[in-house]
Amino acid sequence: xxxxxIDGIEIEVPKxxxxxxxxxxxxxxxxxxxxxxxSKLKTSGGYCRTCIVKVSKGSAQNPxxxxxxxxxxxxxxxxxxxxxxxxxxxxxxxxxxVVEFLLxxxxxxxxxxxxxxxxxxxxxxxxxxAVKTRYEFKRREFEVIDIGKxxxxxxxxxxxxxRCVKTCEQITDKRVHGVIHRGDVSExxxxxxxxxxxxxxxxxxxxxxxxxxxxxxxxxxxxVWFTKPVDAHCGCNKCSGxxxxxxxxxxxxxxxxxxxxxxxxxxxxxNSCRFEKKKKSDxxxxxxxxxxxxxxxxxxxxxxxxxxKIQVLKQQKALGFAETKGDSVTRx
Amino acid sequence: xxxxxxxxxxxxxxxxxYEVYRQMGGYASVxxxxxxxxxxxxxxxxxxxxxxxxxxxxxxxxxxxxxxAKPEGVPRYLVCNADESEPGTFKDRYLMEKIPHALIExxxxxxxxxxxxTSYIYIRGEYFYVARxxxxxxxxxxxxxxxxxxxxxxxxxxxxYVQVGAGxxxxxxxxxxxxxxxxxxxxPRIKPPFPAVAGLYGAPTVVNNVETIAAVVxxxxxxxxxxxxxGVGKSTGTKLISASGHINKPGVYEIELGIPVEEFIYSExxxxxxxxxxxxxxxxxxxxxxxxxxxxxxxxxxxGEPRLMTYExxxxxxxxxxxxxxxxxxxxxxxxxxIVKNLFTFARFYHHExxxxxxxxxxxxxxxEKILKKFMNGTANEADVxxxxxxxxxxxxxxxxxxxxxxxxxVAAAIRHFKQEFIDIAxxxxxxxxxxxxxxxxxxxxx
Ligand SMILES: Cc1cc2nc3c(=O)[nH]c(=O)nc-3n(C[C@H](O)[C@H](O)[C@H](O)COP(=O)(O)O)c2cc1C
Ligand code: SF4
Ligand code: SF4
Ligand code: FES
Numbered sequence: 001x002x003x004x005x006i007d008g009i010e011i012e013v014p015k016x017x018x019x020x021x022x023x024x025x026x027x028x029x030x031x032x033x034x035x036x037x038x039s040k041l042k043t044s045g046g047y048c049r050t051c052i053v054k055v056s057k058g059s060a061q062n063p064x065x066x067x068x069x070x071x072x073x074x075x076x077x078x079x080x081x082x083x084x085x086x087x088x089x090x091x092x093x094x095x096x097x098v099v100e101f102l103l104x105x106x107x108x109x110x111x112x113x114x115x116x117x118x119x120x121x122x123x124x125x126x127x128x129x130a131v132k133t134r135y136e137f138k139r140r141e142f143e144v145i146d147i148g149k150x151x152x153x154x155x156x157x158x159x160x161x162x163r164c165v166k167t168c169e170q171i172t173d174k175r176v177h178g179v180i181h182r183g184d185v186s187e188x189x190x191x192x193x194x195x196x197x198x199x200x201x202x203x204x205x206x207x208x209x210x211x212x213x214x215x216x217x218x219x220x221x222x223x224v225w226f227t228k229p230v231d232a233h234c235g236c237n238k239c240s241g242x243x244x245x246x247x248x249x250x251x252x253x254x255x256x257x258x259x260x261x262x263x264x265x266x267x268x269x270x271n272s273c274r275f276e277k278k279k280k281s282d283x284x285x286x287x288x289x290x291x292x293x294x295x296x297x298x299x300x301x302x303x304x305x306x307x308x309k310i311q312v313l314k315q316q317k318a319l320g321f322a323e324t325k326g327d328s329v330t331r332x
Numbered sequence: 333x334x335x336x337x338x339x340x341x342x343x344x345x346x347x348x349x350y351e352v353y354r355q356m357g358g359y360a361s362v363x364x365x366x367x368x369x370x371x372x373x374x375x376x377x378x379x380x381x382x383x384x385x386x387x388x389x390x391x392x393x394x395x396x397x398x399x400x401a402k403p404e405g406v407p408r409y410l411v412c413n414a415d416e417s418e419p420g421t422f423k424d425r426y427l428m429e430k431i432p433h434a435l436i437e438x439x440x441x442x443x444x445x446x447x448x449x450t451s452y453i454y455i456r457g458e459y460f461y462v463a464r465x466x467x468x469x470x471x472x473x474x475x476x477x478x479x480x481x482x483x484x485x486x487x488x489x490x491x492x493y494v495q496v497g498a499g500x501x502x503x504x505x506x507x508x509x510x511x512x513x514x515x516x517x518x519x520p521r522i523k524p525p526f527p528a529v530a531g532l533y534g535a536p537t538v539v540n541n542v543e544t545i546a547a548v549v550x551x552x553x554x555x556x557x558x559x560x561x562x563g564v565g566k567s568t569g570t571k572l573i574s575a576s577g578h579i580n581k582p583g584v585y586e587i588e589l590g591i592p593v594e595e596f597i598y599s600e601x602x603x604x605x606x607x608x609x610x611x612x613x614x615x616x617x618x619x620x621x622x623x624x625x626x627x628x629x630x631x632x633x634x635x636g637e638p639r640l641m642t643y644e645x646x647x648x649x650x651x652x653x654x655x656x657x658x659x660x661x662x663x664x665x666x667x668x669x670x671i672v673k674n675l676f677t678f679a680r681f682y683h684h685e686x687x688x689x690x691x692x693x694x695x696x697x698x699x700x701e702k703i704l705k706k707f708m709n710g711t712a713n714e715a716d717v718x719x720x721x722x723x724x725x726x727x728x729x730x731x732x733x734x735x736x737x738x739x740x741x742x743v744a745a746a747i748r749h750f751k752q753e754f755i756d757i758a759x760x761x762x763x764x765x766x767x768x769x770x771x772x773x774x775x776x777x778x779x
Contacts, residue, residue, distance in 0.1 A: 046522040048691050049730050068729035074522050097726030101695035134719060137702045160688060179517065179688075182500070184698045186688035 002079035006030050006053075007087045019072035019083055020051055024262065031262075032085050033095075033124055035102070035209050036161035037073035038264055044166050045073035048159065049098045050124060054091050057082035069094055092128070099128045104135040105184065106210075107156050115211030117224040120263060121159060140184060148195030150202060150216050150275045155187050158212035164188060164204035171268055172198040188212070199238055202274040206257050206265050217275050218246075218254040227253055229291065232283035238270035244289050245280075252278045258289070333601065334588040335562055337550040337570050338543065342430050348465065350472035353433040359478055361441045361552040366486050369552075374445035378548060380556030382568035387413055387504075387541030388619065388659040390643050393548075399528040400446055401536040409537040410448040411513065412439060412545050414455040414462075415497060415504035418619035419681055420661030423572035424542035426584040428455075428462050432469035436492065438545035440478055441552055443490050446538055450491050453542075454509050457499035466494050501685035505733050506539040508687065519689050520733035541659075543572050564590035567642035571660055573602075578666035580604035593617070593639045593646075594631050597664060610666035614749070617646055618658020620678050621738035623745030624671070625655050651745065671750040672757055673764055675742060676704040682739035693736040696727040700743055707754065710761040717754045721747050 003012045006023050007030045013022045021039075023031040032053055037045030045051075051073045055066040060080025069091060072083070085091055103125060110116045142155035160179070165188070168177035176196055180189045190196055196204075205213050227246040234241045246254040255274045257265040277283065346352040353359075365374050379394030400408060412435065416424040428435055435453070443451045455463050470492055473479045481489045495513055497503045503512045507521035510532050531537025547569060551559045560568045567589040576582045579597065581604040587596060597612065598605045606612050615630040616622060633639050634653035639646065646657045665674065683697040703720055706712040724740040731737070747754065757764075 046732060047689050050691075052730060071522075094726065094730055098691055098730065101691045101699075101726070104695055104699060135699065137699075159691070160694065162689075181688075182502070183683065183686040183688040184694050186694070 002077050002081070004077040004079075004081045004083065006083045007085050013077060017077055019053060019055075019070070019075050019077055019081075020045075022077050023053075023072065023083075023085065028261070030085055032072050033120075033127065034073055034262070035120055035124065035159060036163060038163050038166070038207055039262070040264055040268070041163060041166040041170055041207070044163060046071050047162055048102065050095060050102070050128075052091065052094055052098070054084045054088045055081060056084050056088075095128050096130065099124055100130060100134070102159050103129065104133070105140045106159070107139060107141075109157070113154075113157065113211040114214045114219060114224075115157075115208075119211060120209035142187065146216065147190055147213075148197065148201070150271065151196065151205060152214050152216050152219065153188060154212050154214070156212075157210050158188055159210055160186055160188075161209055163207040163209070164213055167204050167207050168196065168198075168201070171203060172196070172200050174198065177204070199270045199272070200268060202271045203257065203265065203268045205274075206259070206268075209263075215254060215274075217278070221253045222248055229289040231258060231286040231289045233286065234273065234277065234283050236270060236273050239273060240267045240269070241273060242267055243269055243273055243283075245283060245285070247280075250280060252280055252283075261290075334586070334591065335570065336586045337559075337562075338434065338546050338572060339427060339431065339584070339586050347431050348429075348433075348469070350433060350469070350476060353431065354476075357553075358433050359437050359440075361437060361549045362444070362478055363484065365441045365444050365552055366484050366488055371445045371447055374441065374548075374552060377551055377556040378445070381547075381551040381559040382556075382563070382566060383544065383547055383551060383559065384567070384643065385541055386543035386547070386571065386660070388418070388621075390657065393540065393544055396528070396540075397446060397538060399526075400538055401529050402447065403536070407450065407535050408446055408448045409532045409535060410439065410443045410446050410451040411506075411509065411532060411537055411539045412451070412453040412542055413504060413506065413509060413539050414453050414459070414542045415501075415509060416459070416542070416659075417456055417501035417504050417685075418621060418659050418661055419678065420576055420616060420663045421574050421619045421659045422576075423574045423584050423660060425459060425462055426574075427542060427546060427572065428459075429465060432465050433473070434546045434549060435466070435542055436469050436473050436478075438548045439492055440473070440483070440490060442538075442540070442545050442548050443492075444488055445548075448538075449489055450493070452513060452532075453492070453494045454503070454513050455494060455496055456503070457497045460496055463494050463496050470494065500687075501681075502687045502733075502735060505735060508733070509539065510537065519687050520735075522732055562588050562590075564640060564642050565644055567644060567657075571641070571657075573641070573660045573662050575603050575662045575664070577662075577664040578607050578610060578669070579664050580607045587641055589642050591641050593641055596641055596662070603662075603664065606664065606666050608666075610668065612664060613667045613669050614665045614671060616655075616661070616663040616665075616742075618656045619661035620663075620681065621734075621741060622656040622658040623651050623654075623741050624674075624749065625653075625745070626749050629653055629749070630655075651741070652748070655745070670757075670764065671746050671753050672704065672707050673766065675746045676701070676708055676766065678742045679704050679739070682735065686735060686739070687733075690730075690732045690736070692727040693731045693739065696723050696736075697739045699723055700739070705766075707757050708764040708766045710763040712754075712758045714755055714758050716758065717747060717751060720754075 001012045004022050009026050032051040035048035035050045052069040053072045057063050059078030145153045147153050176190045176194050205215050227248050230245050232245045244256050244258045245252050257269045341347050375397045383393045384390040502508045503518040505520045508518040512518035527537040562569050570586050573585050585602050596602045612627045614624050614626050616624045633648045643657045647654045679701040683701040686693045686697045688694040703716050724743040727736045728740040
């Protein structure tokens with residue numbers, strides 16, 4: 001089995017493992033952030049470029065470094081490979097660039113966005129973003145569209161991660177979801193605005209890292225951090241029936257799939273479970289949900305981030321980099 | 333006069349027809365290859381010739397062919413890249429329009445070498461009339477037994493198709509081309525796997541430029557060694573150059589690789605010097621993506637040696653003082669040219685052509701165009717130059733396909749060599765009229 005070293009930590013992984021997966025095996029401290037990769041969706045990843053890392057040694061056989069940073073989610077490890085993520089100032093600087101690119105056309109309408117509080121872009125911006133925008137132009141705008149009676153598309157917030165496209169391709173039976181146009185006017189479309197009439201279409205809401213695809217039945221009901229997540233199940237004959245309920249008092253405000261520590265859905269759920277079973281009596285409640293470090297709902301989140309920052313600073317100091325000013329790293 | 337191998341018959345009347353092409357010795361390479369050579373022998377000749385890809389990257393063609401996976405029972409494909417959309421490049425069109433059979437012949441000989449029984453020519457949508465010329469030529473080739481079943485009585489069969497794209501620069505990137513050819517959205521694929529292993533419909537595929545494939549004809553006819561005698565070092569053979577800009581004689585020229593850049597610009601045989609007696613200011617030597625160089629660096633390398641029209645000489649000095657031969661789109665600019673305005677038009681192009689898959693290119697190309705537009709509007713300030721520099725550095729090397737680099741390099745080079753011009757414009761607050769571009773810009777969000 002190939003051995004790979006990431007930020008100085010060695011791990012042995014099965015052949016075919018990507019750098020990202022290997023890093024996740026080591027732990028969240030060295031795992032690069034992801035905005036488009038989704039382990040449950042085949043051929044996902046490679047688009048957003050937030051997970052880029054530096055391969056400082058290609059392999060034991062070919063020790064040359066790779067000339068450009070690579071997308072860790074789409075690059076397989078080789079035996080003897082050495083990877084730098086948070087120990088490389090270039091990677092951090094490049095990632096800051098990617099985050100900036102993702103944000104320049106984002107509406108930053110978090111105060112009125114249902115995703116706020118569980119938005120990957122918010123978290124990413126907090127960890128890697130700059131304090132001030134350098135973008136002085138009008139941001140791109142699209143009309144808000146209802147995709148059927150359950151889903152709303154705010155294209156303006158979309159980061160074109162292609163996750164929803166892959167979801168429709170891979171877990172619904174008729175593909176009606178895709179991308180039209182190109183470049184920075186590309187749009188998610190359902191050929192063209194056909195409602196997605198499919199029992200599993202609601203999963204696009206869960207895979208969407210931002211507030212571009214949201215649940216119409218939850219719209220403006222509550223800020224997510226005022227709701228309490230509990231794990232629950234029901235005897236569903238279409239899906240596993242294993243869900244997460246978001247409660248306010250006795251009321252079920254929202255039903256989602258359960259997510260793992262990387263913010264990914266554990267098992268996709270059907271639309272009946274998601275949109276139609278909104279009474280507590282529809283469910284057998286198992287207990288409070290474990291909340292991933294990705295979520296601001298978890299109080300520990302920011303502690304964890306501070307931990308990461310301290311680690312980064314330590315490593316940089318050890319490598320002889322100058323004091324960091326604000327969030328940017330400068331070379332001595 | 334330099335030796336010509338590709339367009340030596342360009343002025344023969346009727347050379348676009350099968351009869352005349354055949355009379356002038358056409359299709360000899362197919363006869364020679366199929367009757368007297370094994371496929372591997374053809375590949376060997378191409379290897380010996382030192383031929384390098386003429387689509388831009390200059391990758392050795394013989395080597396590329398030898399990488400083609402050959403699993404049993406799986407078809408293999410040869411796909412000709414006739415998407416030619418790089419600004420400043422129009423040599424493939426000239427060749428296909430004038431001597432279409434040169435490409436058809438090259439396709440047959442090359443397909444034979446690769447063991448492909450179905451091959452495609454993917455041509456950009458704007459070249460629809462060239463597609464018709466090619467289709468006529470293909471029909472003639474079928475009628476005369478050069479295509480179809482059992483060519484020349486051998487057991488080798490080949491079908492050749494022309495596929496017209498919808499007009500997108502990105503579909504010239506080989507994996508986007510394959511997606512488009514499969515009928516999908518032309519998004520570049522994430523590599524690996526490379527086309528040599530999993531290309532068209534998942535089968536092993538070679539993608540080559542029009543000129544590369546046409547060059548296989550003289551290589552097979554005269555032998556690889558003969559071809560390699562032309563040129564300098566690893567830049568062998570002849571190359572078509574699309575010359576444009578402020579020169580006396582714009583057009584397509586076939587040059588022997590290795591002639592000095594100065595000779596190419598000033599000799600009567602080629603560009604005939606700068607028009608209206610003006611002085612040369614800068615050259616983009618290999619299509620809009622390659623770094624622009626000021627006169628002193630395009631005529632001579634940083635070491636003071638004369639710069640030659642070869643892959644190596646043009647890239648001497650890396651990107652600090654050098655550039656690339658690229659696709660051979662040679663754009664000369666005279667002393668009155670605004671480098672910034674020119675850069676704006678390039679940036680506008682890349683913004684328009686980004687496929688939008690990856691964030692740095694999707695967002696960065698538009699941002700750079702908008703900042704350059706400020707220079708046109710007289711609203712830029714000096715800090716914008718540094719911002720542009722930073723943005724291009726954050727695109728370069730961080731994207732899925734090289735279009736990101738193609739957008740970043742021209743910006744970097746213009747600032748590297750002509751920074752003062754940016755600053756002067758920012759200070760002067762002068763308005764540069766580019767309104768005529770907006771006519772083409774209707775469908776797009778206004779910049
Ligand atoms: C954005 C982009 C556009 C390209 N356009 C073309 C093109 O129009 N024609 C071409 O031959 N190669 C083009 N290429 C290069 C191809 O990807 C590929 O390298 C080439 O077709 C290989 O053929 P060759 O080895 O014969 O040069 C382009 C590459 C990129 C990244
Ligand atoms: S709508 Fe959401 S999931 Fe779909 S591409 Fe946009 S950001 Fe990704
Ligand atoms: S670099 Fe640009 S053109 Fe290439 S895949 Fe990314 S967005 Fe598309
Ligand atoms: S997570 Fe790897 S490129 Fe988006």
